[in-house]
Amino acid sequence: VQLVVQFAPAKPTISQSSPVTVTENEDQTLTCSVSNLGNPAATISWLQGGDALPADSRFGVSSDRLTLTITGVLRADAATYSCRATNVVGMETSDGVQLVVQFKPAKPTIDNSSPVTVTEGDNPSLTCLVSNLGNPPASISWLQNGGALPSHSRFGLSANNLTLTITGVLRADAATYSCRATNAAGVETSDGVQLIVQYPAENTNITCNKPDSQHLESSSLECTCTADGVPAVNSFSWTKDGSTPLPTGVTTAEEGAKLVFISLARAQSGMYECSASNGIGAADQADVSITVRYAPEDTTVTASPSTTVQEGQPITLTCTANAVPAVSYTWTKDGGNVPSGASVSGGSLQIAQLNRSDSGDYTCMADNGIDPDGQDTITVDVTYPPSVESFNADSNPVDENNSVTLTCTVDSNPDPTSIRIVREGTGSEGDTTLETGQDVKTLSRTIENVSYTTAGTYRCDADNGIGTAATGDLTLLVNYIPVFTHERDRYAIGKGAPVTMMCNVTAYPTPVTFSWTVDGVPVNQIANIVSEDLGSSLSYTAVREADYGLYNCTATNAQGSRSAIIELAAESAPEPSDDLEVTKKNSSNHVNLQWTAGFNGGLETNHTIQYRTGGGTWQDGPQETEQANENRPHYTVTFQLPDKATYNIRIRATNGIEPAAISNMKSVKVEAAKTMYGDFFLTRETFNKDLLDLQSPSAVRLSNRLINELDQIFEHILGYEGSTITLYREGSVVALFQSKVGESETEDTVAAFTNSISDGQVGGLAVDKDRSTITDKPPTVGGDATLPSALVSAGTVATEAGAIGGPVMSANNNIIYISIGVCTAVLLVIITVVVVLAVGGTISYITPLYIAGGVCAAVLVVTIIALVLLALRRRRSASTKKDPGDRMALAVRPTSI
Numbered sequence: 001v002q003l004v005v006q007f008a009p010a011k012p013t014i015s016q017s018s019p020v021t022v023t024e025n026e027d028q029t030l031t032c033s034v035s036n037l038g039n040p041a042a043t044i045s046w047l048q049g050g051d052a053l054p055a056d057s058r059f060g061v062s063s064d065r066l067t068l069t070i071t072g073v074l075r076a077d078a079a080t081y082s083c084r085a086t087n088v089v090g091m092e093t094s095d096g097v098q099l100v101v102q103f104k105p106a107k108p109t110i111d112n113s114s115p116v117t118v119t120e121g122d123n124p125s126l127t128c129l130v131s132n133l134g135n136p137p138a139s140i141s142w143l144q145n146g147g148a149l150p151s152h153s154r155f156g157l158s159a160n161n162l163t164l165t166i167t168g169v170l171r172a173d174a175a176t177y178s179c180r181a182t183n184a185a186g187v188e189t190s191d192g193v194q195l196i197v198q199y200p201a202e203n204t205n206i207t208c209n210k211p212d213s214q215h216l217e218s219s220s221l222e223c224t225c226t227a228d229g230v231p232a233v234n235s236f237s238w239t240k241d242g243s244t245p246l247p248t249g250v251t252t253a254e255e256g257a258k259l260v261f262i263s264l265a266r267a268q269s270g271m272y273e274c275s276a277s278n279g280i281g282a283a284d285q286a287d288v289s290i291t292v293r294y295a296p297e298d299t300t301v302t303a304s305p306s307t308t309v310q311e312g313q314p315i316t317l318t319c320t321a322n323a324v325p326a327v328s329y330t331w332t333k334d335g336g337n338v339p340s341g342a343s344v345s346g347g348s349l350q351i352a353q354l355n356r357s358d359s360g361d362y363t364c365m366a367d368n369g370i371d372p373d374g375q376d377t378i379t380v381d382v383t384y385p386p387s388v389e390s391f392n393a394d395s396n397p398v399d400e401n402n403s404v405t406l407t408c409t410v411d412s413n414p415d416p417t418s419i420r421i422v423r424e425g426t427g428s429e430g431d432t433t434l435e436t437g438q439d440v441k442t443l444s445r446t447i448e449n450v451s452y453t454t455a456g457t458y459r460c461d462a463d464n465g466i467g468t469a470a471t472g473d474l475t476l477l478v479n480y481i482p483v484f485t486h487e488r489d490r491y492a493i494g495k496g497a498p499v500t501m502m503c504n505v506t507a508y509p510t511p512v513t514f515s516w517t518v519d520g521v522p523v524n525q526i527a528n529i530v531s532e533d534l535g536s537s538l539s540y541t542a543v544r545e546a547d548y549g550l551y552n553c554t555a556t557n558a559q560g561s562r563s564a565i566i567e568l569a570a571e572s573a574p575e576p577s578d579d580l581e582v583t584k585k586n587s588s589n590h591v592n593l594q595w596t597a598g599f600n601g602g603l604e605t606n607h608t609i610q611y612r613t614g615g616g617t618w619q620d621g622p623q624e625t626e627q628a629n630e631n632r633p634h635y636t637v638t639f640q641l642p643d644k645a646t647y648n649i650r651i652r653a654t655n656g657i658e659p660a661a662i663s664n665m666k667s668v669k670v671e672a673a674k675t676m677y678g679d680f681f682l683t684r685e686t687f688n689k690d691l692l693d694l695q696s697p698s699a700v701r702l703s704n705r706l707i708n709e710l711d712q713i714f715e716h717i718l719g720y721e722g723s724t725i726t727l728y729r730e731g732s733v734v735a736l737f738q739s740k741v742g743e744s745e746t747e748d749t750v751a752a753f754t755n756s757i758s759d760g761q762v763g764g765l766a767v768d769k770d771r772s773t774i775t776d777k778p779p780t781v782g783g784d785a786t787l788p789s790a791l792v793s794a795g796t797v798a799t800e801a802g803a804i805g806g807p808v809m810s811a812n813n814n815i816i817y818i819s820i821g822v823c824t825a826v827l828l829v830i831i832t833v834v835v836v837l838a839v840g841g842t843i844s845y846i847t848p849l850y851i852a853g854g855v856c857a858a859v860l861v862v863t864i865i866a867l868v869l870l871a872l873r874r875r876r877s878a879s880t881k882k883d884p885g886d887r888m889a890l891a892v893r894p895t896s897i
Helices: 697-713 743-756 803-840 846-878
Strands: 019-023 029-034 043-048 060-063 067-070 079-086 089-091 097-100 115-117 127-128 139-144 156-157 163-166 175-183 186-189 193-209 221-229 235-240 250-252 258-261 270-277 284-290 296-305 307-308 314-323 328-333 342-345 348-351 361-365 375-392 404-413 418-421 432-437 442-447 456-463 472-477 478-484 488-492 497-510 513-518 527-530 533-540 549-557 562-568 581-584 590-595 605-613 619-626 635-640 646-654 665-667 674-683 722-730 732-741 774-775
Touching: 019 029, 029 043, 029 079, 029 097, 067 646, 089 284, 127 175, 139 328, 186 665, 193 270, 221 270, 221 284, 235 250, 307 488, 314 328, 314 361, 314 375, 314 456, 328 342, 375 456, 404 418, 404 456, 404 472, 432 442, 478 562, 497 549, 497 562, 513 533, 533 549, 581 619, 581 665, 619 635, 674 743, 697 722, 697 732, 697 743, 732 743, 743 774
Parallel strands: 019 097, 115 193, 193 284, 296 375, 307 375, 375 472, 488 562
Antiparallel strands: 029 067, 043 079, 060 067, 079 089, 079 097, 127 163, 139 175, 156 163, 175 186, 175 193, 193 221, 221 258, 235 270, 250 258, 270 284, 296 314, 314 348, 328 361, 342 348, 361 375, 375 404, 404 442, 418 432, 418 456, 456 472, 478 497, 497 533, 513 549, 527 533, 549 562, 581 590, 590 635, 605 619, 605 646, 646 665, 674 732, 674 774, 722 732
16 A cells, blocks of 8 residues: 655745835746655646736746746836745745846926927926836936037036026027936936027128129129028118118119119219117127229329429429329330439329429329229420520631621520620620520621621520529630721830830730831831730830831731731821710709810820800810820810809810911700609519619519619710609509709600600500600699609609509698588588677577587587698608609619710
8 A cells, every 4th residue: 555645835936035126027937946745746826925826828838837938028017026835735935036027117298388489598407207207216317419418507407307497598508408317227217308599689790792892883782681690680771871761773682681773873982880689688780891993083283382493493293183093103205214313102293303304295194903094294395494405607717808797696495585696796896796695505706707706705695584594605716807096196205215116916816926127128127026926116215307107017928918017207286186075964063074185296285175155265174195105095074163154165285386286176065854654564563562662672673673674864965864663553553753953954854754655665664655655844733643753742752552642632631621611601600690699589499509619619619620630740750751753762763964
């Protein structure tokens, strides 16, 4: 018999330690171990939470029932699992193993609708909502554009991380934000919420479709305005130079963002400002400068001080042009380079010291890179004093009796206003003008039949009013037969006395040879003959009777020979003069005589001036003594006659040998002077106030010039004593003068003056011959203003304005005299009426008459005082200012006698 001992199974155990953690949807296996199944062998079962397993196919038990596999564990499967061994004897249950099912959280959501719009600087908050945090409970985190949040304190999280707050949100914070729930089972991320951060328009910028260099007049141009901002900028407005509306021809497009210039005009140049706005905050601005460019125009060159400048002086040429952009200037002269001495700075060309070669056309080219260039030309004329380039004779030396042409060439700018060829004087002779020209640079003079007197120094003078007149000299040589120059052709010598006879010549060429004969035969050998280049002398130590005679001196050079007769004679009576002349006289009874002595007979000779009136006795006047060795000297003597009368004058010459020699006789009338009053109407002179002062330099110069002319006009008037310029006044310039002549010479004086101005000229000054006059009648004070009047009244005083005081004072006096007369008449009437009324007993009318009489008397007193003051003023003016005679002192040059 088999004893079957039944016993309960041992207590099962689950191999897995509790708790067993499994992730949802994963498979989990639990293994039950039983050390003894008991007898009968126990059956194994699995319990969930102490109860049978759910009837779910996901729960699979192995065939031996020891293994439990849960396929796709669900979070509901989380429980305490145990295994139980059961037989008929009993049952044993293992300790439970807790199955922990882990699962990911639910998908979070953000409690803010997307997009979330905020303004920069706001403090937006986002809230994360999670319906199930999962197992284990999920942790919450925030993402920015799928990445971690920036590590910045501005991003703040609540304690459970479910709320995100951005403090002072920035535009950089604009992004997609999401929240994420994370546990061991997995991760769930919410849908993103877009955070839009709004900010005002900024970074406004203007771009044009053409660079500045292409902003050309008449071309088109578009400028576009852009700006950053959230929301996008949608409002644009434009101003020019801070003002609206925009200029004509400027429009906008593309909702104002584009500025359109249809055809650029220079008036459209300026600062254009674009104002951009998106409705958030203030608008933002940007500006662009539009400069319309155009080619140079109105190019102009000016000269300072003038285009005509004297050599050595500076000049500045200034070039200006209207153009955008600014131009650069280029200068040329006559198409080439400017002078090396020129200083060019931009549009200015300066020459510190002009040279005559600097004359020419100066062109300024103005260029700013836009065609066409501008240009202007100015002609600079450098004036300079004349210089004599050449002064030549076509033949030098020239043979006697031939012709010769002298030619003077002058360099001058402007052309000489005066050019002349002058023969320079020698000794007492003055220069002789041979040829004159005007506005020519070359002047010629042909001299016909040249003689030895033609030889000498010639001068070419040229003047153009600038600097010093030019002078060039030419020494003209003449080939001629010797010409005798010795002064004496007679020698009167006593026997036994020495004598030296001179034979002198001028000749060209030299040398000159000399030969002597006397009365046709050779000279006695006792004569001493000494010859030099241009002279020969023949001397006797003691003259004999046989030595008297006619000596022939012959001089010979390459051109030929010429002879001269020199007489050696015994002493004799003097010979008379035959050229006595009276050259001047004056009202002081002085006369001026001139004569040439006759041959003195070889002895000292006295020349006595004799005079008489009518047929009276000859009276001796001054005496001149001629030495024996003198040869026909010329005398000029001034002496005073005793009375005013008509005199006969002669010269009586005596040398101790009779008879005396009597000259020709001259008659002269000594008489009182007569003042002539005249005026020159100078038609081409310009009046200036300096002429009112006769002592001013300009008045003195003009006065001297006019007096020189008057001296020449009246030169032949014996009694002419000089002229005085007494006043200048307008019209154009009227010069008043006085001239003093003899009483009997007035007609000759008038005739001389009239003839001298008949051609409308006086010494190079243009005069009105019809209005220029001279008369012996004194002008009337206060008369016609065109007459040479008001000078001569002794009572006239020149006013400060230079006018003669007579007419002005006369007018004032007339007013005063009329006032006195009227007041006196009124007073007489009043006195008569008062007397009549008083006699008639009508007293009531007397008082007003007294008042009227008093007023008139007061006016009379004031008028008399004014008259006295005017008289005192005239006296004071006469004492402090020179009288007309004194005022004209600089303008007077009396003719000496």
